[in-house]
């Protein structure tokens with residue numbers, strides 16, 4: 001009697017187990033199916049909306065990369081090639097020389113090159129730039145705003161959730177499709193900026 | 198010309214205070230026309246990692262899972278598991294820097310389910326689903342040595358000490374709470390807490406904040422004595438895999454043939470995941486069982502309701518993690534993020550967006566509502582887990598042999614080596 005009952009119990013348990021398996025299989029399949037229908041084949045990368053960024057300086061410290069994956073990018077097409085560059089010089093400098101104490105950038109990551117009277121070209125050395133945004137702020141305040149902070153995709157780890165997102169006071173960081181990064185002013189023809197001639 | 202330009206800038210300097218930043222680009226100075234024929238350089242914009250590389254990760258995941266499953270179920274080889282762990286640490290750990298991982302993918306799935314605007318990458322879905330499917334068929338072979346977090350903890354478990362069964366069960370509630378919180382925060386688009394508080398990712402990236410570095414070091418240190426502390430007492434994906442594994446088609450066995458109850462494997466499991474045989478006479482009487490089930494049948498719904506009620510009364514505190522809600526509350530209460538002497542950056546940034554305060558308030562109120570709903574669900578869920586854990590602690594499971602506990606066994610294959618039984622020759 002005992003063994004019979006035991007057998008009965010076992011088959012009931014087997015049945016339960018089988019139906020649970022099927023439920024899980026269908027559940028996971030259904031979930032995956034419904035997600036796939038609204039997913040995308042490519043991938044997303046993190047980028048800064050440079051129009052929202054207020055150069056608070058948190059990108060320097062919050063990124064998991066040290067130094068930060070956020071770098072200053074120069075949209076040359078927007079640049080006025082000014083002699084007195086608001087992104088290069090500290091406000092109120094007396095003589096426009098490349099002396100370190102005249103420079104805004106804490107790491108001297110910007111080089112100033114004479115092109116022709118009265119134009120100067122400014123280049124960013126990404127290896128030195130720490131993404132502090134000081135130059136970006138200066139350029140935005142006194143110049144054309146051609147310097148912009150952006151996440152450099154060759155450095156960024158593309159974290160599942162960018163560590164800067166929650167710290168950013170301007171909520172400027174968002175996912176964009178990996179085929180369309182660097183949606184910045186002056187870098188692409190399809191984006192225009194105010195008063196562009 | 199140059200003079201004029203400089204005067205213009207100095208004039209600008211004079212009228213603009215340093216603090217007022219004009220975020221929008223303004224064409225103050227015209228684009229220069231070079232006479233020397235100089236052409237502007239193009240801005241270098243390094244391309245992101247190619248998409249096909251992400252699929253390579255998926256292929257590696259499938260290959261690694263297949264191989265380790267074969268090692269565990271067919272070859273019964275601990276050595277194989279060990280080397281797969283080393284591979285996982287190198288590839289998913291150091292090379293991929295702990296991202297993308299199946300544990301974190303829970304959040305992408307939750308965000309995609311609750312947020313219309315989020316398009317989840319296919320690779321995230323695959324990383325979430327594939328290990329679950331393997332677990333449904335073969336047990337937690339993913340945890341054995343493909344998960345970079347598990348693999349790391351597994352190979353440093355040098356001096357594992359047993360944890361009392363009841364304590365293990367009680368601490369085992371934490372992963373459920375963590376899972377619930379992670380889903381709540383991901384679904385509301387607030388934060389990915391699993392990623393933020395991943396203790397080992399800093400190790401893989403050789404880079405972490407001081408706080409996370411301390412946490413990571415602590416986990417590694419504890420992990421030498423309490424095997425896999427993250428897996429057993431925190432991992433939210435382990436919760437899902439543990440539930441699925443209970444119903445797995447196949448699962449590794451300690452003995453290749455018939456258990457002879459020699460007790461040799463009894464203490465071999467670093468995770469205390471081996472079920473001991475119990476003598477038939479210890480089985481409980483039916484009346485006692487029925488009485489207890491009735492009691493628990495009343496208790497569980499009460500716990501579910503109490504959990505929901507309790508947590509929903511804290512929904513505002515939970516919502517405060519959300520940066521929008523936080524901003525709204527700081528503005529509403531005029532607390533300025535605790536900053537004195539100047540305006541907090543967040544508030545300056547908010548003002549520069551031109552969004553009205555009312556809009557912000559209504560957005561924040563929306564999120565708080567979501568948290569209210571969510572905290573009812575989460576509280577109820579935690580209550581349910583408490584109830585079921587209580588049942589699990591009191592019910593008595595009958596076993597005749599030494600066998601792995603399919604839910605908590607990480608399929609590390611250590612116990613197999615202790616079994617003296619030889620496989621039957623065909």
Ligand code: SF4
Nearest residue numbers: 105129130132133135
């Ligand atoms: S000022 Fe800051 S953001 Fe600009 S180049 Fe220097 S380090 Fe980079």
Ligand code: SF4
Nearest residue numbers: 063156157159162163
């Ligand atoms: S995704 Fe990660 S690596 Fe990239 S910018 Fe954000 S925190 Fe830095």
Ligand code: SF4
Nearest residue numbers: 053054055056059168
């Ligand atoms: S944290 Fe936000 S506002 Fe601050 S510099 Fe980075 S993107 Fe700009």
Ligand code: SF4
Nearest residue numbers: 340344347428432435
């Ligand atoms: S329990 Fe979690 S952390 Fe541990 S191996 Fe499994 S998935 Fe990885």
